Amino acid sequence: MKNNFLERIKRLAEKKLRNPLSRRSFVKGLALTLGLATVAKPKAAEALSFDEFFQKHYKELSPADKERIFARIEKETREKRGVEVKISDPPPMDGVEFAYCLNLSKCIGCRKCVYACVKENNQSRDPQIQYIKVLEMTKGSMDVDKGTQYYDHDTVPQKDKFYMPIACHQCHDAPCVKVCPVEATWKEKDGIVVIDYNWCIGCRYCEAACPYEARRFNFGTPTIPSEEINPDQGYLSNRLRPRGVMEKCHFCLHRTRIGKYPACLEACPTGSRKFGNILDPNSEVRAVIQNKRVYVLKEELNTHPHFYYFFD
Ligand code: SF4
């Protein structure tokens, strides 16, 4: 609805100016007119094809649109990076709502999950963008504001410390979704909050709204050596992102929607991580939630995360 409204206003503005506007520069101008806060440099500054400029919102794409867009991305990656990639778009499965559980008694703070995530999800290497941050916390305290993510010891775990990895909690009532002015981010029926990288205007409202500091912004074009590009790419997950858009954990949806585990879980050497379908009474996550004392971060904010912490 909001998108139709914006498109209508854009057409009127174009008519008035007798000059075609990119959707992003138009929305940026609109945001400034409305007195909204800092809007990042739009992706329009990058050389975008006509097709990409006028691409519809993901939710409006037909199967034929998707086929054409995926082929375009695969071709661009072949030409620009010399890498053959495959873009997939697995939909949410019926009767599935994903949840993550993390055993704080077992996590040793080795950060193997962090680096597996960077590799799997084609995150920028320089500067390195990480979706997961691991906080070192003092035993006896659950105050995340007192934890540090910048610990650098020769060995982990440290005596008297415990470790708390944090990424996107895929909130049921997600503040990031509520504040996005162009509906570039939304919640899917399997509980995963996704981002349309082509629709994001980089205003960073969602980043400011997220109470878990889970969103990352591409200030520069992400750098990844061609030989390190993961060719198994999901349109709404780990495909290569442009400069000026938001990104974050998406529960590795290109893997989990086809029955695999997220990369962070597979990399964890201690078995701290449990992932699965909360609607399945026989799933591990359901057993954890029913039988352990689980804890959600910042419960008082009523974001209702799909991410649970527990101790043995
Ligand atoms: S953790 Fe942050 S980015 Fe993730 S759904 Fe919640 S508000 Fe949005």
Ligand code: SF4
């Ligand atoms: S890989 Fe496992 S043990 Fe290591 S920091 Fe991540 S969750 Fe903790």
